[in-house]
Amino acid sequence: MRWTPSAPVNNPAPMDYTQAARAVAASLAAGDDEMAAPGALNLAIQAWHQLAETDTAWDRFGLELLDLRTRLYPGDDISVEADAPPGDGPELRAVLGELVEELARHHQRLAANGDLALAQRLEQDAAAHQLRRAVAVLP
Amino acid sequence: MTVGFWQQEAHRFLRATAEAMHGSRAGPAAEVYAVISARSDVYRQLVRVTELLAGGRPVPEVPSRVVATTILTRQEPSLTRLYVGLQAATILDQPYPPAPRTTGLAGRAMGRAADSIGVIGDIIAGHVPPGLRPRSPEGAAIRAGGGVPAALGDIAQLATDAVAVDTELVAWLAGAEGPAAETYQTILDAARWTINSRLGTAAADVAAESHGQPNLLRELDLVRSPRDSVTAVTTIQEATDAIAAVRTWLWRSPNQVTAVHLQATTQLGLAVQLLCDDRDTPYLRRWRQAAIAAAELRGAPPIALAASAASELIEALRWTRSRLNPRDGEPIHEHVGHLAEIDRQVRSLAATMQRGLHSAVQRHDLFVADTVLRRPTGSIIYRATQQWRPATYNDDQVRHVSRALRHRPQRVESTRPNQVKPTASQAFPHQFRVVAPAPNRILELPTHQVPDSTRTRSR
Numbered sequence: 001m002r003w004t005p006s007a008p009v010n011n012p013a014p015m016d017y018t019q020a021a022r023a024v025a026a027s028l029a030a031g032d033d034e035m036a037a038p039g040a041l042n043l044a045i046q047a048w049h050q051l052a053e054t055d056t057a058w059d060r061f062g063l064e065l066l067d068l069r070t071r072l073y074p075g076d077d078i079s080v081e082a083d084a085p086p087g088d089g090p091e092l093r094a095v096l097g098e099l100v101e102e103l104a105r106h107h108q109r110l111a112a113n114g115d116l117a118l119a120q121r122l123e124q125d126a127a128a129h130q131l132r133r134a135v136a137v138l139p
Numbered sequence: 140m141t142v143g144f145w146q147q148e149a150h151r152f153l154r155a156t157a158e159a160m161h162g163s164r165a166g167p168a169a170e171v172y173a174v175i176s177a178r179s180d181v182y183r184q185l186v187r188v189t190e191l192l193a194g195g196r197p198v199p200e201v202p203s204r205v206v207a208t209t210i211l212t213r214q215e216p217s218l219t220r221l222y223v224g225l226q227a228a229t230i231l232d233q234p235y236p237p238a239p240r241t242t243g244l245a246g247r248a249m250g251r252a253a254d255s256i257g258v259i260g261d262i263i264a265g266h267v268p269p270g271l272r273p274r275s276p277e278g279a280a281i282r283a284g285g286g287v288p289a290a291l292g293d294i295a296q297l298a299t300d301a302v303a304v305d306t307e308l309v310a311w312l313a314g315a316e317g318p319a320a321e322t323y324q325t326i327l328d329a330a331r332w333t334i335n336s337r338l339g340t341a342a343a344d345v346a347a348e349s350h351g352q353p354n355l356l357r358e359l360d361l362v363r364s365p366r367d368s369v370t371a372v373t374t375i376q377e378a379t380d381a382i383a384a385v386r387t388w389l390w391r392s393p394n395q396v397t398a399v400h401l402q403a404t405t406q407l408g409l410a411v412q413l414l415c416d417d418r419d420t421p422y423l424r425r426w427r428q429a430a431i432a433a434a435e436l437r438g439a440p441p442i443a444l445a446a447s448a449a450s451e452l453i454e455a456l457r458w459t460r461s462r463l464n465p466r467d468g469e470p471i472h473e474h475v476g477h478l479a480e481i482d483r484q485v486r487s488l489a490a491t492m493q494r495g496l497h498s499a500v501q502r503h504d505l506f507v508a509d510t511v512l513r514r515p516t517g518s519i520i521y522r523a524t525q526q527w528r529p530a531t532y533n534d535d536q537v538r539h540v541s542r543a544l545r546h547r548p549q550r551v552e553s554t555r556p557n558q559v560k561p562t563a564s565q566a567f568p569h570q571f572r573v574v575a576p577a578p579n580r581i582l583e584l585p586t587h588q589v590p591d592s593t594r595t596r597s598r
Contacts, residue, residue, distance in 0.1 A: 024520070081521055119279075
């Protein structure tokens, strides 16, 4: 687990999970940080790790994200400094839904990038649909 | 020529057909028969392309227009309604004679439209052949849903064009009298059903859902270097067979088990358990913990038959995951009678992987990362520098995976009658299928992730 770094450089107090999710979503929307996309995926997967015992819908969500990470983010060298997510509930799911939707938009933008080969753009588009399908299982 | 080119051609010829009929009356019977034949071809080809894009039939074959009407008025996904409407539009209560080759303008245009849609189907089928695994990187992405909603929007547009042709067809045939009127009653019934059904609404709904999606499949051309044909997993029985085949081979070759096999197995264990019993049990929790832990393991990528074994597991996992979270319009089947069998095979696979895990640790072919996190100035996101070392039995990742593989509580008994419980001699009846490993595997590891030997020795 790399959720809480043991000895990170310049370690401030960890952010609240929802604050971190909103900050990463904003960064994704702004497109100003190349680490925002894997960071968003990391945050979403951490929510699955922490909250799965409350509802098996989280496992359906997590399996999709794990597949996506293996295919598109194989490096897995990103971690977001934040507290563990608070308990499962509508607010947490809404924040996570916004984060995942922002990540889906990021992949859809890549799918529209004419510099990429068609197979890559199709893969990015598939990722966007997969993310939306994954988050849809969390009502 | 690309799918987009042929889509434009089909659109153009369907409009030309409607224009040729508009304000005129049907000519000789041969011309009418040609139009009827081409019309059936148009709808059949639209059904085929829809199936190719959806990855199978969204619903079983529609037996009659009455059934189709019922489905079209229900709260079904728009893709299901479109598919049912298209299928019902092909139904004719009685067959017509074969059409002659040379016909009038309407018949020729309709024939060209059917051919154009047929070519679209041929191009797509080259990438995602029915019943087989994708034969190109584009095909792999299409099967995962890439470009599909927008392409279905184009199909919906062609369906709308075809309904417009049916509207003109009814008026075109309206002037027929005497024996001809009776002869044409069958096609008139079919065309009137199409016009008055909710096929047009379903098509509009599919088109609306695709609005704003990048229309990537229009750029798709014929597959240039197709991969070998390998059977896809499309049913629970095929998934069970794939798991059994891998289990058989890896039981005999535990020294071939790699991190990729462990990752696929633990995710498969979690997915199958969710499919069998969607409750948060201790058994499910162990699989979950194992899947999370296995995802952090690395190792040399499998080669030769071990790669084929990984490919089979990954395909079974892909199918199982798709059952847990089906796409809109994807077929959902009842698998009650088969769940016990796939559960049994996964438990048996777990025993095999337990041996394999032991072997992989012994031969130092599993790696875990010691991670140092560094944060760029102003960011809350850390970049990790991972230092890989051979995994040991003391590592959490290995312990979690081992615990799930070792712990196999009383399984669900099969509902099949006269089920023979496996004995040692009966346990592995399936022969391993040799398949070509395909690129872009779900769990394939990039080469840069594999720790180099220098680093391994240094720890």
